[in-house]
Amino acid sequence: MNHIEKKKTFDVREYSDMRCAMHGLLNLLTGPWTTYILWMIRQNGEMRFGQIKKQIPLISAKVLTERLRMLEEAGILLRVQENTVPLKVTYSFTRRGKELENLLDEINNLATKWTGNDDISAKACHLDKMT
């Protein structure tokens, strides 16, 4: 395991020298799937890798892994690995991540309001293409 050649890290604390605070956070959240993954975890409290994958069938393991790593490095998600067999890895919000919960709820509130739909939980979702 070498994370030596890693070039980008997404820890928001490293953006502290940016003049615009907005940049770092938007850069982190507005990638494809990212916010949607957070919304899944917000609804479920904590989730295993495979569980997230099942709820978002169109995301590939590769991309899901990338996003989870990014959010972990940003200090938003906590990754807990239990070395049982089979392996069990659980993702949940860090304290910092919890600060996003209001935001996520508000997005959902607007979304449901605008579509005129109730908030039907994620298991009912089947997507063509998502973000």
Add this chain to the structure above:
Amino acid sequence: MNHIEKKKTFDVREYSDMRCAMHGLLNLLTGPWTTYILWMIRQNGEMRFGQIKKQIPLISAKVLTERLRMLEEAGILLRVQENTVPLKVTYSFTRRGKELENLLDEINNLATKWTGNDDISAKACHLDKMT
């Protein structure tokens, strides 16, 4: 002017048959630059095309146009064209767009909190790559 071959429209109202309200809105907002453009307009009230372009120097006219059209079609931005010479086009929030203002402020609040920075206005921003 033929908008016949247009295939995608982003009006959130057309997502009303989706089971998950969250999809449409995230799909709309989490594309590159989109939310950042909204944040610019939220700060400035109303903006001309060239003004936005100057504040976000790294975005190309092509992409900026795409995003503005998308947001217009979604019913979030209002495009007002004055046929003076030179042409003057102004973008501002619709009533629906105004409902995003709290959300944008909240993102900015979190961002400033996390980076430990004050909210320095956009003119001080020089970005390498943004979203």
Add this chain to the structure above:
DNA sequence: GTAATTAGTTACTTTAATGTACCTACTTGA
């Protein structure tokens, strides 16, 4: 002995998004 399970990783290909440069119309001012 073999398949199944979990959470990924890696290499390679393909697709989608973006960048770049050039073009438009119209009028004003030098």
Add this chain to the structure above:
DNA sequence: TCAAGTAGGTACATTAAAGTAACTAATTAC
């Protein structure tokens, strides 16, 4: 008469992102 300014549109090349398939390791159930 010619450049400047505005808000884009268009064609083509390029790049970055994503898809895909195959692979890993360890243990358990069949």
